[in-house]
Every structure is written in C-alpha cells, then in structure tokens.
Amino acid sequence: xxxxxxxxxxTKHYGxxxxxxxxxxxxxxxxxxxxxxxxxxxxxxxxxxLGLIKPTSGSMQVLGVETTHNISVRARLGYMPExxxxxxxxxxxxxxxHMAQVSGLPPxxxxxxxxxxxxxxxxxEERYRPIGGYSTGMKQRVKLAQALVHDPALILLDEPTxxxxxxxxxxxxxxxxxxxxxxxxxxxxxxxxxxxxxRTCDRIIVLEDGHVVQQGAVTGFTEExxxxxxxxxxxRSEFVAALQRLNVxxxxxxxxVMIVGASEETYDLIARALAESEAPLRRIGPRRHALTELFxxxxxxxxxx
Amino acid sequence: xxxxTPKDRExxxxxxxxxxxxxxxxxxxxxxxxxxxxxxxIAMGIGRGGRAKILPWLFVIVAIAIGLxxxxxxxxxxxxVGEGAAxxxxxxxxxxxxxxxxxxxxxxxxxxxxxxxxxxxxxKVITLYLVRPITGIDYxxxxxxxxxxxMLVVAWLPQVVLLAGxxxxxxxxxxxxxxxxxxxxxxxxxxxxxxxxSTSMGLAVAAxxxxxxxxxxxxxxxxxxxxxxxxxxxxxxxxxxxxWLSLVSLSDIPLHINELVFNTTDSxxxxxxxxDLPTAVRIGAFFVVTLAAIGVLWNRYWRLSV
Numbered sequence: 001x002x003x004x005x006x007x008x009x010x011t012k013h014y015g016x017x018x019x020x021x022x023x024x025x026x027x028x029x030x031x032x033x034x035x036x037x038x039x040x041x042x043x044x045x046x047x048x049x050l051g052l053i054k055p056t057s058g059s060m061q062v063l064g065v066e067t068t069h070n071i072s073v074r075a076r077l078g079y080m081p082e083x084x085x086x087x088x089x090x091x092x093x094x095x096x097x098h099m100a101q102v103s104g105l106p107p108x109x110x111x112x113x114x115x116x117x118x119x120x121x122x123x124x125e126e127r128y129r130p131i132g133g134y135s136t137g138m139k140q141r142v143k144l145a146q147a148l149v150h151d152p153a154l155i156l157l158d159e160p161t162x163x164x165x166x167x168x169x170x171x172x173x174x175x176x177x178x179x180x181x182x183x184x185x186x187x188x189x190x191x192x193x194x195x196x197x198x199r200t201c202d203r204i205i206v207l208e209d210g211h212v213v214q215q216g217a218v219t220g221f222t223e224e225x226x227x228x229x230x231x232x233x234x235x236r237s238e239f240v241a242a243l244q245r246l247n248v249x250x251x252x253x254x255x256x257v258m259i260v261g262a263s264e265e266t267y268d269l270i271a272r273a274l275a276e277s278e279a280p281l282r283r284i285g286p287r288r289h290a291l292t293e294l295f296x297x298x299x300x301x302x303x304x305x
Numbered sequence: 306x307x308x309x310t311p312k313d314r315e316x317x318x319x320x321x322x323x324x325x326x327x328x329x330x331x332x333x334x335x336x337x338x339x340x341x342x343x344x345x346x347i348a349m350g351i352g353r354g355g356r357a358k359i360l361p362w363l364f365v366i367v368a369i370a371i372g373l374x375x376x377x378x379x380x381x382x383x384x385x386v387g388e389g390a391a392x393x394x395x396x397x398x399x400x401x402x403x404x405x406x407x408x409x410x411x412x413x414x415x416x417x418x419x420x421x422x423x424x425x426x427x428x429k430v431i432t433l434y435l436v437r438p439i440t441g442i443d444y445x446x447x448x449x450x451x452x453x454x455x456m457l458v459v460a461w462l463p464q465v466v467l468l469a470g471x472x473x474x475x476x477x478x479x480x481x482x483x484x485x486x487x488x489x490x491x492x493x494x495x496x497x498x499x500x501x502x503s504t505s506m507g508l509a510v511a512a513x514x515x516x517x518x519x520x521x522x523x524x525x526x527x528x529x530x531x532x533x534x535x536x537x538x539x540x541x542x543x544x545x546x547x548x549w550l551s552l553v554s555l556s557d558i559p560l561h562i563n564e565l566v567f568n569t570t571d572s573x574x575x576x577x578x579x580x581d582l583p584t585a586v587r588i589g590a591f592f593v594v595t596l597a598a599i600g601v602l603w604n605r606y607w608r609l610s611v
Contacts, residue, residue, distance in 0.1 A: 150330075
C-alpha cells in the first residue's frame with residue numbers, strides 16, 4: 001500500500017496554543033477519517049499537508065515528496081474546505097474549467113474535465129447557472145467537484161458534511177464513498193462525527209488536543225468498542241442483578257442499561273438474564289459512541305491496529 | 306471481447322464511468338496564464354452577468370468619447386476658422402488628454418481594480434487558489450498584469466482615436482502623421498506611466514479590504530485628500546518647502562511624467578509648486594510611489610502563502 005501522507009512528529013504552535021503536538025501517522029490508499037472534536041487539530045493537519053501553513057517542528061511527506069513547502073505536488077492534491085469558497089456570479093462549468101487550468105490542465109482538457117466532473121457529482125443540468133443561486137447541497141457538490149476536476153491522487157476534505165441536513169449528509173457521504181470506489185481516488189476527510197467516519201472510512205485516525213490518540217482500521221474500532229443499549233419495561237434492578245450473576249458488566253444510565261464490550265456470546269447472556277429476571281424487553285441495540293466516551297474509554301494509541 | 310450485434314446495441318446507453326486524466330499537466334505557468342486571462346475577463350465583466358459589464362465598458366466608451374470629441378473640435382475649428390487654426394489656437398491635444406481624462410482613469414482603477422482582488426478574498430475563493438500549484442505572489446502578479454493590460458488599453462485607445470481623428474481631419478493624413486509622429490511615443494510613455502501608477506495604487510488599496518466599495522472609496526479618498534493637502538500647503542508656503550510638500554498630491558504624480566514627456570506646464574492639479582523641483586525628483590517621486598504600492602501588494606499576498 002502506498003503511503004500518500006506521512007506525518008512525523010508533526011507539531012504546530014499558534015503562539016502559546018498547541019494545535020498539533022508531535023503527531024505521527026500515515027495515510028494510505030483508501031478513505032481515511034480524521035476524527036476529533038473541535039480544536040483537536042484536524043484542520044491544522046490538513047492545512048499543513050496542503051502547505052497553507054508551516055509546521056513549528058517535525059516533518060511530513062506528501063505523495064512521497066519530503067516537504068514542508070512544495071508547490072508542484074499540489075497539482076496532484078485536491079482540497080475541499082469546510083467554509084464557503086465559491087464565487088457567486090460565475091456558472092459552475094466556467095468556474096471548474098478555470099480551476100482545472102489553475103491546477104495545470106490545458107484549456108481544452110480543462111473544459112471536458114469540468115463537464116465530466118460536474119456529471120459525476122450530479123450537477124449536469126444546472127451547470128450553466130451562476131453558483132450564487134445554488135442550494136447548500138449543490139454548492140457542497142461544486143466544492144467537491146473543484147477538488148476533483150484535475151484528477152488528483154488524493155483529496156483532503158475538511159468537515160464535508162458540516163451544515164448539511166440529514167438527506168444532504170447521506171448524499172455527500174455516498175459521493176465520498178463513490179469517489180474512492182468508482183473513481184479510484186483516495187480521500188482523507190475530517191469529521192467530529194463518529195457516524196460519518198464509520199460509514200465512509202476504511203481507516204481512522206483519532207486526534208485529541210493535538211495528539212494522535214488512536215489509529216487503525218474502522219472495523220477494529222467498532223468491534224472493540226461495541227456498547228449495547230438495553231431498555232426494559234419493568235424490573236430493571238432484577239435484570240441488572242441477573243446480568244451481574246452472569247458476569248456481564250452492566251451500568252445503568254437514565255432508563256437504560258448499558259453493556260460495554262459486548263461480543264457474540266453477550267447476546268446469549270442478555271437473553272438468559274432477561275428470562276431469569278422476567279424483565280419485559282422494550283428495545284435493544286448497539287449504541288453509537290459519543291466522542292468523549294471513545295477517547296476516555298479507548299485503549300492506548302495503536303491498540304486497534 | 307466480443308463485438309456487440311446490432312440488437313445488443315439497440316437502446317443501450319453507454320456510461321463510460323469515471324475516467325482518470327492522463328493528459329498533460331502544465332503546472333505553474335499554465336496556472337499563471339489562467340489567472341491572467343481570468344483577470345482580463347473579470348475586469349471587463351466577460352462571462353459574468355450584465356451588471357458586471359456596465360461600469361467597465363462605460364468607462365472605456367467615455368474615455369474614447371473624450372478622444373473623439375477632442376478630435377472633432379479640432380477638425381471643426383480647422384474647417385470653419387481656417388486650416389491650422391486649431392494648432393494656432395492651442396486647442397487641447399495629446400499633451401492635455403491625461404490631465405483631462407486622468408480623473409476618469411483613476412476612477413476606473415478605483416471602481417474596476419478591486420473587482421480583481423476583493424471578491425476572491427470575500428468569497429474565500431483565494432483558499433482554492435492557494436492550495437493549487439501557485440503561490441500568493443503568482444496570483445497577485447497575474448492579477449496586476451491583467452489589470453495593467455486593461456489600463457493600458459483604456460489609457461492608449463482614446464489617444465489613438467484622437468490621433469486618427471486629427472490625421473483624417475487634416476488635408477493630407479499621411480503628411481499629418483509624418484509631421485506629428487513624435488506624439489505617438491510620447492503618449493505611449495505618458496499613458497504607460499499613468500496606467501502603471503493607477504493599476505498599482507488601485508490594487509494596493511484593494512489588498513486591504515474584502516469589500517469592493519470600501520476599496521473604491523479608499524482610493525478616491527486618498528487621491529482627493531492628498532490633492533487638497535498639497536493645495537492648502539502649497540498656497541500657504543513658499544520656496545522649497547512648498548515645492549516638496551506639493552509632491553504629496555498623489556493624483557498629480559503621473560501627470561508630472563506627462564508634463565516632462567510632452568514638455569508642457571499645464572497638466573497639474575493641486576501640486577503645481579512641485580513643478581519647480583528638479584526633473585530627477587519628479588521622476589523619482591513617480592517610481593517611489595509606484596514601487597511602494599507594488600511593495601504593499603506584494604507583502605499582503607506573500608503573507609497569505611506563508
């Protein structure tokens with residue numbers, strides 16, 4: 001597997017604020033998620049790789065080039081910022097053609113790539129309308145399209161689902177997945193939502209306060225951190241007591257019973273406990289981790305490799 | 306692979322899917338060229354809505370109209386008063402164009418110039434440029450050159466119209482051009498000076514704000530205030546102090562070049578006293594202010610790209 005990005009003890013200070021603290025990680029082919037709460041250092045890491053800011057110390061490689069500031073490598077990178085970054089009074093097709101040329105493509109090729117790319121992100125019909133009249137979801141597609149138009153080896157996406165409604169979020173994540181599976185382009189996306197990362201990414205890097213807390217395959221995370229959520233109509237204390245007799249570690253939270261570290265056999269034990277305690281089951285299901293829980297309850301860095 | 310029979314092909318839509326790009330990648334120079342051409346299009350409102358075209362084209366038309374009217378007046382005087390009467394009466398000609406149309410050129414720089422820089426920062430499109438294979442300096446240099454190109458056209462075209470009008474108004478156009486050819490390098494030089502100056506000033510002011518309106522008001526305000534200051538200081542002081550202080554009239558600085566090129570003494574607004582300064586100082590002031598504006602522009606965009 002090719003290493004697309006490599007951070008080696010990468011550190012960035014803004015005055016007295018440490019945005020990234022000796023972060024060491026690799027990004028390989030596929031879709032990589034950069035997960036962390038606001039201020040964890042996700043955007044800083046992305047900006048460092050793009051050469052928008054310089055590291056305080058440490059080194060990094062971008063597409064195999066040892067660099068802290070290399071211009072030509074950016075011809076093979078795409079970037080989709082979190083914030084708005086589109087002109088209002090230009091048609092999407094004009095804008096993309098121009099952006100492809102600024103990435104180094106000759107005019108004729110830029111024009112055909114612009115049309116192709118807009119079709120791939122699902123904006124073909126509207127491409128001659130000024131971007132200012134687009135909806136948030138459509139603008140988000142143009143933002144992805146401009147990162148894609150010059151056929152980069154890797155696209156960096158900063159919070160691609162920020163500000164989207166649930167439908168728009170689903171579409172965006174599908175598009176991200178499709179960019180890898182159908183177009184063969186690798187991506188790294190940052191998010192503060194475990195759900196987004198879980199759905200789209202192959203690998204995950206968790207940042208907290210500028211440190212890399214964990215990194216590894218997404219499947220490893222979900223297995224290790226599975227928490228079951230059980231709600232009973234009645235007789236909850238009897239149910240918990242039954243679970244404890246069966247050596248199942250359960251805690252109560254509001255009206256629910258939480259079981260951390262569940263595996264296949266846990267389901268059988270829960271069934272037995274329900275039967276023994278005669279507690280009527282209302283619902284049972286996996287519970288999505290809140291980020292804080294993931295960080296505090298998670299094993300040490302690299303544990304999920 | 307088998308060749309599809311005609312039946313297979315019926316009604317089939319071929320989706321080629323995503324295709325990787327393996328054509329040429331021309332890197333930084335292509336990017337610079339694209340930014341330059343885009344700058345020309347922005348300045349003249351090409352590829353944008355109708356509203357974006359009104360102001361730039363209005364300025365161009367008015368500038369050409371001034372040249373045309375000057376030629377028509379000279380032609381009419383010659384026809385009705387007698388041949389050579391226009392020159393004898395010392396009617397406004399090439400040497401006077403920039404003192405008449407100078408305000409228009411500055412307004413053009415103030416209104417159209419910020420269009421090339423401010424919206425990109427306001428809409429944050431600049432971020433998308435800076436992650437591509439160029440630097441902030443590449444970007445701003447391409448924009449500066451693009452606007453300079455437009456400013457040169459706006460400064461020279463009316464002079465060309467005036468020259469053509471005067472030549473065709475003369476009994477022997479060929480003879481007129483032979484007799485007056487030295488006006489051509491003169492107006493090219495004087496026009497280039499005012500174009501470089503107003504381009505650099507207009508963009509330097511635009512580099513400080515993301516709003517076009519503020520930049521326009523900022524440049525016009527700067528020119529008016531400096532001219533008023535020069536006028537007030539010049540009228541209350543005498544001698545060397547008045548000469549030097551009247552140099553602060555920023556709108557007069559390219560007109561000093563005009564006076565020197567055409568060897569006249571009637572172009573300046575509020576900074577007349579500076580006329581008595583040595584030629585080297587008057588030329589030096591032009592270069593100092595122009596280079597300072599370019600330096601400010603450079604610094605603002607160099608910071609962006611770390």
